[in-house]
Amino acid sequence: MDIRALHRQGERQRRAWYRDYAQSIVERDLRDIASAQKLVEMPKLLRLLASNSAKLLDFKKLARNLEISDKTVGAYIELLRTVFLIHVVPSWRPGLRARELHAPKLYLTDTGLLAQQLGVDEKRLSADDQVTGYALETFCGMEILKQLSWAGLDATLRHYRSQYDEIDIVLESQSGDLAAVEVKARASIRERDWRVIGAMRDKYGDRFKAGVILYTGRQTIPLSDRIWAVPISGLWA
DSSP states (O other): OOHHHHTTSSSHHHHHHHHHHHHHHIIIITTTOOHHHHHHHHHHHHHHHHHHTTOOHHHHHHHHHSSOOOHHHHHHHHHHTTTTTTEEEEOOOTTTTTGGSOOOOOSOHHHHHHHEEEEEEEHHHHHOHHHHHHHHHHHHHHHHHHHHHOOOOOHHHHEEOSSOOOOEEEETTTTEEEEEEOOOOOOOOGGGGEEEEEEEHHHGGGGHHHHHHSSSSOOOEEETTTTTEEEEEGGHH
């Protein structure tokens, strides 16, 4: 959440701040690089992207909703990325070429803006299963990205999804070392929560350095070799 929003007293004031913030970005920052037609369509696109934060980007579905071409949607998304309202998370695959053939995922860069665009308050954000998990992953993903920017570690943040399995976040260094992160919006961890991470560890051996399940519990718990359950607060430990 933007620290300027935190200075607003009360949830209504924060929602109003984010509404004005998004409007000012569209009307001010995009005006120099986008046509008037794009500015008209951008607020609706931003709301659609908020409802798809931490999900695969489906350009064709977005295009149908906006009644424009998927190529145009791609151009609009690039504009929103340019002004740092969204972050596009590319796919991870073992083969470098194969990565470009799979759908990226998207995060809104600010979870306060995400909540405002979805029209949900703090209570619903924490209680609605259709919102909580994706919002929490968005928050954790963006926090990890921030930390990568100052950690001095040259690594990329990607996501992994196959027909049957997925991992929320895959970090890969230039040397090929791997770490994997799953985000769970609950206080208990089940073995199936880290099954795919364990399979990655077993397949890549020494290249795999760590697997983490970020969860809402309070204790760091070893789950298996090089795999831990870590409280969300561990992001700042």
